[in-house]
Amino acid sequence: MSLQYKPLSLVALATTAVLYGCGSDDSVEKTYVYDDATKTGLWCPLPQIVQTVDADYYPLSADEIAALKAAAMARDGAAFDAAEFNAYTYDYDGINLFDVLGLTLAEKARQVTAKAEARAFKVSQGQQDIFGDGFDAWFDSWFASVPLTDYLGKSERLSKASRGNELSLSSANNSEEICYTPPAACPNYLVPDESGTFTCITPLDNPLAEEQPTVGYMAPAGKAAIFYRSAQHITDGDNTEVYKDLTIHTWNDPDCTAYQDESTTDWGVGKPAAGIDPNYGMYWTMDLLDSPDQCGNMIVYNRVSGAKRISEADLRVPLANSGHLANLDKMSYLQDGITANNYDGRLYANPHPLLGAAAGGSKACGWGLELDVTGEVCVGQALAAQCPVGTIAVGEGQEEIASKCILEFDPAATTLYLRGGFNDWGTANPMSYANSKFRLNFSYGSHPESATPAEDGTVNYGFKVADADWAEASSFGAIKGGDSPAVGSEVALTAGNGVGQDMFIGLKEDTIYQYVLNATNPAAVTLKINEVPLAVFPVMTIDGEMVELEYSGAGQFSSRMTLAPDTYSISIADMDAGFAVGAGTDTTVVLNQPYPLVAAGSALSLTVGQQNEYDFILDLSTPDMPTLEVKPGKPLGNTAVFIRGSLNDWLAPASDEIVFDDASRSYSVIYGLEASENAYQFKFASEDWSTVDMGYSAFDMSVDADAIPLTDVGGNIGIKVDKSSSYLFKLDFNGAKPVLKVSELPIYIRGGMNDWLEEDQLAFNATNAANSNEAGHVYVRTIALTTDNVFFKVATADWSTVNLGAPTDDGLAVEIGQEVSLAASNGNLAIMPSVAGDYKFSFDLTNKTLVITGPN
DSSP: OOOOOSSOOOOOSSOHHHHHHTTTOSSOOOOOOOBTTTTBOOOOOTTOEEEEOOGGGSOOOHHHHHHHHHHHHHHHGGGOOGGGOOTTTOOOTTOOHHHHHOOOHHHHHHHHHHHHHHHHHHHHTTHHHHHGGGHHHHHHHHHHHSOHHHHHOSOOHHHHHHHHHHHTOOGGGTTOEEEEOOSOOOOTTOEEOSSSSOOEEOOSSOTTGGGSOOOSOOOOTTEEEEEEEOTTOOTTSOOHHHHTTEEEEEEOBTTBOOBOGGGOOOTTTOBOOOEEETTTEEEEEEEBOSSOOSEEEEEEEETTTOOBSSOSSOEEEEOBSSGGGBOTTOEEEEETTBOOEEETTEEEOBSSOOTTOOOOSOOOOOTTEEEOTTSSOEEEOOOGGGSOTTEEEESBTOBTOOOEEEEOOOGGGOOOEEEEGGGTTSSSSBOEEETTEEEEEEEEOOOOTTOOOOTTSOEEEEEEEEOTTOOGGGEEEEOTTSOOOOTTOEEEEEOSTTTSBOEEEEEOTTEEEEEEEEOSSTTSOEEEEEEESSSOOOEEEETTEEEEOEEEETTEEEEEEEEOSEEEEEEEEEGGGTEEEEBOSOOEEOTTSOEEOEETOBOEEEEESSOEEEEEEEEOSSTTSOEEEEEESSTTTTSOEEEEEGGGTTOOOGGGBOEEETTTTEEEEEEEEOOOSSOEEEEEEETTSSSOEEOGGGOEEOOOTTOOOOEEETTEEEEOOSSOEEEEEEEEOSSSSOEEEEEEOOEEEEEGGGTTSSOEEOEEOOOOTTOSSOEESEEEEEEEEOSSOEEEEEEETTSSSSEEBOSSTTOEEOOTTOOEEOBSSSOOEEEOOSSOEEEEEEEETTTTEEEEEOOO
């Protein structure tokens, strides 16, 4: 490890003439300056270092020059200027010089060392056990796929050859010492060391001090301060919201024992901040021991989501009075966008403010990592195709998480526990297992006296789901960068030591939380958490078949089944919880009517008249008044139903089928209507007019403020509109009787011609002057366009009911007069008229096509 220095002063063992002559002479002046006490020879000014001449420093060979020229020509094509080409000074940006020039002797030696380090790393990941006898062959193949730049940095051959050309070196100069500047760059908050290894280190004095504002808080004797600046920080602004959920975890261990006990924290509890500096972000103060170690342990994280800042690895702050961890004022700084300093494999905060600092250099990733598509972030390598049978890849694509293969989880052979801060991370809460799912109803009582609840009354706890031994294959945590667990949501989990992250959740007092880990696919485990009214997992038995009732929200448990016409016997119970409900005196359940259940009641009876999907809903929102309601999954059955009336000659074209949305239990269709004094008449019916035939009396009419009044016209439904537009017809089946609502649903041309606003609404395209009661699915709008290129889409105000653009995310250029097909993609449509004027946009919602004509 290199030591920490002040910026280099010209202290050397040679004379000044020799020191400066090293970088300016055309030939090597042989100097045999050597100091036996320090075991050093020639000294050079930064950023030069002493090197011994070997073949790496010989000028470029003819073959190498030819190879460089060919690479430059291949990159530049017709722009290549042969007359201006100089192999030593040409800009080779984007060209992999390792591929062109191969490896130097020094790089080959470093590659051997790197391969040994990589092998040790993969062994530490357990990959030797995973691959068994095939480990060596797999490792050789894997290592060969790692970019050389990840462990060798920039190619040195060209820069060494340039120095050799400058000094006219040859084999005659072998073993002589020269001064040489390596092809590397340190960030502007670090400097190269003086040891000859050209490691970037932290200088004792802040190299950016003259460019930075003063820090508002300076740690007094016996204290340390830790600053963290978020990427969202507003200089001299109100940053309360930016930092509101951030806290710090600090602890002592045998390697770093620096904090007094009152300055250490439990994971998931955190330490209040001392303040927010207008320039350097949130900061915390730490009480130090009388003789603290040279470092302190810490993690900055979000107390709600558990997301760590700066790095997933544990961080340290430097506290030494000398050496590479020197920090004389005991102030430490972290900032989004700038990685922590790596000393001996551990990450340390910087002892100087980072405001205005630039990372510099090129991004290289560690073992098991690769650059993402942006070229800025290191993520777990794609590895799944290499993992042996019976194992899975974890960590792929996760930021700063090295991927690896682990054994595949065997749910049936494993007992899992909910382990977290609420039970000292122990095994007090085992989960039951059946049908590939692990379940637990966790009753949380009172908060600990030492806890400080959040504004919503919750206390946040870290947790995982794991077996008793924390085995790698069966210890599940959050996916870094993925969704965080929350009540009412389901999130994907991952196993793997160092891969699955601690999860966090806020718990309310005297509340029952239901945890369901779904291991149907052991390689893609999910966790769902709900707040439930009773600690039960009810199971419905219908004619001897057992069906789980899963929690669906609002105190209800439900399941969907396909039933044929018949009479069924039903019972509901959770034997493990001592829960059973059933019928009272009348055992008959009627469709679409909540049935009141009684404790330990008898079997229920249900008769269905047609084959359909049926939803069984057990409502425990009022625990002492449970009910069961059975509804058809599709209220109108599986037969296609259409809007039929004067708007389509009472026919049943496919375009007029009403579409069912399961989430809202509603049917809908969009129709274009012409403004008219005469009422349109319509009903909802199947093609045979018998399976379904619903007129005015079949519905309650919506009383929403935007609902258009509907009338009873001899059993049909009547509607009059005063605007030629698009209208949404919606049938809501959430109540005992369906509710019908018709409301205007404007569709717009939204794009650069109107700042993507709701200005150019499409009107229904009435084409038959003899029919004042026309309807259909084609809409038009005339828009004045210039000759500029314009992007646009067809969309409603919510960007969801209708949001149509190019067929693919790549976008599509629309030609005047050409019909184009639209799709729900991220790709915009583009038009660049050759002549300015008024252009007509004609949109067919049924076929999802668009034609632009003009200019008019």
